[in-house]
Amino acid sequence: MDAIFQRKSYRGAYLPDPVPRADLTTLLEAGLSAPSGCNKQTTSLIAVDDPALLREIFSIMDLPDCKSAPAVICVLTKHIAAYRDGWGKERCYSVQDYAAAIENILLEAVQLGYQSCWIEGHVTDADEQGKRIAEMLAVPDYYELVAVLPIGKAAEPLQSVQKRPFSERAWFNRFGQE
């Protein structure tokens, strides 16, 4: 599981090499293999490798760095309840479901030699980029397009973010205990 420790959010340019359909299929399968609350399988995925569609997506998203990616995976979710709890409240785990699916895809991408980045904020902000991309891909209204993951080989060095030390975020048997 080196992929867990090697994965980084890549925001540089991509090489133009196309991503073979077999690899895209493996990435989609990795995403669908994630668990989901009460097995509701609320996450669906669309891999886009058509150059004209990619150009349209990147013109909507206006993110200079990722627009050279030769493929993207669009993440769709259905916000449906997993169950009703004992107090009558509907519990929905669709966010957890798609987040686990995205993490699987990011890890499998590393494993296959690709880079990616979890792009969600820009997609679901109030200017509704996600909605416009969903319309372009003929996604029905009962799905929300919540994230776009560029996929490709890195053309630039990877950059690390600084994380707080282990002892400030993880403990044994009691909060704060090393």
Add this chain to the structure above:
Amino acid sequence: MDAIFQRKSYRGAYLPDPVPRADLTTLLEAGLSAPSGCNKQTTSLIAVDDPALLREIFSIMDLPDCKSAPAVICVLTKHIAAYRDGWGKERCYSVQDYAAAIENILLEAVQLGYQSCWIEGHVTDADEQGKRIAEMLAVPDYYELVAVLPIGKAAEPLQSVQKRPFSERAWFNRFGQE
């Protein structure tokens, strides 16, 4: 990345073998290696392997299957905003952050020969099991304990859930297109 495809939610009994601290540390590190929105690192973790604490946790949770687990990882989150979007709305990605961390832990567990299960619904339902476990572990109020992951070796065969076929959940270039 066989772990992605081998991982299953395990709800059987566990062998009594303790989980070495080195393995628990690797699992915690895997969780902390997950990405987080704007690198806010909203997720924290507590591994519990003290038998008295485990008994108390399982008496609160009342889940017969997992109460034989020799360790658990408790998942904590801080619901803080990652950024304020261009329309003044605060965007918080703490759910996505902890879901990605959990998926990393579940995959690393498979890799190390353990089984686990993402237990969240029972923990955050209105009877506040998570809050009671958090108090027991001296977790400050500004964290929410959202999930408990039992960790141990399986004593029973793994069971698979049925998932919908690929073609009903993943497509190329357009919704529904194979």
